[in-house]
Each structure stands twice: as structure tokens, then as C-alpha cells.
Amino acid sequence: MKKKRVVDVVEDILTPFVKTHDMEIVDVEFVKEGPYRYLRVTIDKEEPVTLDDCQLVSKYLNEQLDKVDPIEEQYFLEITSPGVERVLKKDKDYEKFKGRVIQLKLFHTFEGQKAITGTLVGLIDDHIVIENEAMGKIEIPKSKVSLAKLVVEFE
Known part of the structure; x- marks a missing residue:
């Protein structure tokens, strides 16, 4: 089957x-x-x-x-269960977890990096939009991302 x-x-x-x-x-x-x-x-x-x-x-x-x-x-x-560092798989996950810190692992480097962490702004036109301290607002096509997951923040 x-x-x-x-x-x-x-x-x-x-x-x-x-x-x-x-x-x-x-x-x-x-x-x-x-x-x-x-x-x-x-x-x-x-x-x-x-x-x-x-x-x-x-x-x-x-x-x-x-x-x-x-x-x-x-x-x-x-x-x-998805766990605390849950993987974002469905489009609705990007809506549900807006404002949370996520990590994107990429198939190819983006501005010299294969992993980027930032605050999730949302999913716009099939682009994951995050706010990163060093790079500002970044839009990365979902097709370029091998893994998107929540990051546990320790206070």
C-alpha cells in the first residue's frame, strides 16, 4: 500500500x-x-x-x-505530542505561533548562514517572515526551508 x-x-x-x-x-x-x-x-x-x-x-x-x-x-x-520545540509543518502553524522565536534550517546558505533564528512575523505569499536581531526583517521562501521549529526561550 x-x-x-x-x-x-x-x-x-x-x-x-x-x-x-x-x-x-x-x-x-x-x-x-x-x-x-x-x-x-x-x-x-x-x-x-x-x-x-x-x-x-x-x-x-x-x-x-x-x-x-x-x-x-x-x-x-x-x-x-509535538513537544516544546515543535516543528512547524502546516500553514496554520505560522499563524498560531506568530510572535514566538523560531529557527529555520535552510537547504542552502542565506547571507552566509544555514540556520537563522528570529521572531516569527508570519507566512506571507509562501514566504516565512521573521525578525532577526542582526539582519532585521527576513523573508525566506518555504521551499528553501528544510526545517522550521519553535525555539525554547529561557528567561
């Missing part, structure tokens, strides 16, 4: 369930790492995600996947 298909099936199964529990799906991946396959689902909610939340989603998803059986090979199921 194709990777995309498994991801779509999981999202279709889980979306209504997590909504009824005031959670959202941040990401679904079906990946091969070494000899193993992983079905990795990242969930989030307003309050911090608990182990109980992960167990609840895992139990439900396992039951549903057993019924539908969309995955032919063996795999490990992981339900996780």
Missing part, C-alpha cells in the same frame, strides 16, 4: 475522534527507518498532551486499523 494512502486512511479515521476529545492531528507519517516501519501520529491540544491522551488515541486507532487493515507489513505505532 502506498505511503500517501496509509496517511490518508489514518487521518480519515482519526480526525473525527480527536476533534471530539478537543485535540488535533499535527502530523501523520508512515516511514521506514532502518529495517522497521513506523506509523507516527503527532497530536496536540490547548493544554499539554498527556500520556493518557496518547494512550486513548493509540487504543482507538489500533482498534480501527485492525478493522480496516490498510497496512500489509509489520509496523510500530507511535502516538506523540
Whole structure:
């Protein structure tokens, strides 16, 4: 079964369930790492995600996947939270985390740097806009960014 298909099936199964529990799906991946396959689902909610939340989603998803059986090979199921240095994947993440400090890792250098940290201004015309102390306001096309993530700030 194709990777995309498994991801779509999981999202279709889980979306209504997590909504009824005031959670959202941040990401679904079906990946091969070494000899193993992983079905990795990242969930989030307003309050911090608990182990109980992960167990609840895992139990439900396992039951549903057993019924539908969309995955032919063996795999490990992981339900996780995005963590404090969460990756920004969806366009809505750039709206949700405006004003927070983020780090961009780039495919190629930009003004001599492969990683740039700054305060997120937003996503404008598919460009990530940040305010950086040294460089001021920077706009970098999303296509040039290999990773965008929140940065933990210590007071």
C-alpha cells in the first residue's frame, strides 16, 4: 500500500475522534527507518498532551486499523505530542505561533548562514517572515526551508 494512502486512511479515521476529545492531528507519517516501519501520529491540544491522551488515541486507532487493515507489513505505532520545540509543518502553524522565536534550517546558505533564528512575523505569499536581531526583517521562501521549529526561550 502506498505511503500517501496509509496517511490518508489514518487521518480519515482519526480526525473525527480527536476533534471530539478537543485535540488535533499535527502530523501523520508512515516511514521506514532502518529495517522497521513506523506509523507516527503527532497530536496536540490547548493544554499539554498527556500520556493518557496518547494512550486513548493509540487504543482507538489500533482498534480501527485492525478493522480496516490498510497496512500489509509489520509496523510500530507511535502516538506523540509535538513537544516544546515543535516543528512547524502546516500553514496554520505560522499563524498560531506568530510572535514566538523560531529557527529555520535552510537547504542552502542565506547571507552566509544555514540556520537563522528570529521572531516569527508570519507566512506571507509562501514566504516565512521573521525578525532577526542582526539582519532585521527576513523573508525566506518555504521551499528553501528544510526545517522550521519553535525555539525554547529561557528567561
